[in-house]
Amino acid sequence: MKNIYVLANLILFLFITTQPAVYSQKFRAGGKIGMGISSLSNWEYRSSGSENKTRPPLVGFLVNLTGKYQFNDLLGLQAELQYIQKGEGLKIPGSVEGDYKGKTRISYLTIPVLINVSHAFDKILVYGVLGPYFAIGLSGKSISLEPYAGENDLVFQEGELRRFDMGLSIGAGAGYRLGPGDVFLDLRYDLGFMGSFSL
Secondary structure, three states, rough: OHHHHHOHHHHHHHEEEEEEEEEEOOEEEEEEEEEEEEEOOHHHHOOOOOOOOOOOEEEEEEEEEEEEEEEOOOOEEEEEEEEEEEEEEEEOOOOOOOOOOEEEEEEEEEEEEEEEEEEEEOOOEEEEEEEEEEEEEEEEEEEEEEEEOOEOOEEOOOEEEOOEEEEEEEEEEEEEEEOOOOEEEEEEEEEOOOOOOOO
């Protein structure tokens, strides 16, 4: 695969979450909800038309279940199971019927496995995470918004949409103890190693 397709599925997570948690001395588990901002690779291969086309990022929904084992006060291992929507928009100006606007949305089930480095200041926890993620595509749609509305299902197969993805997840955040759980501000950046569309 050409190097240009190595930088795939760039995504930034920014979400504020309430995380009810199950605690033991070294293990905790909980859930998160939030939003992600993403773009796709291999888009030039898929889209044609005006050179003036733009590719705005797509805002998608995210639901996350998290388990973390704390080795010591600083270091832990964190595994997650999450549903996430990735994708990208497309705008092509100057058609006869007006500007074309559409988007591609792909739903994934993703498993990040992360090293977690954290430090607590009374009720405030600050942390950073780093590690690989593995993803499997669940569904995909190509959606037309203007000048006409419609949608088509995308197919996971050779020469079309790639079902499997993997990459590197990097993040940082802070949490505040609130009752039985925590409120988090979590920033996450995922860098995929595989193109969204297989050539």
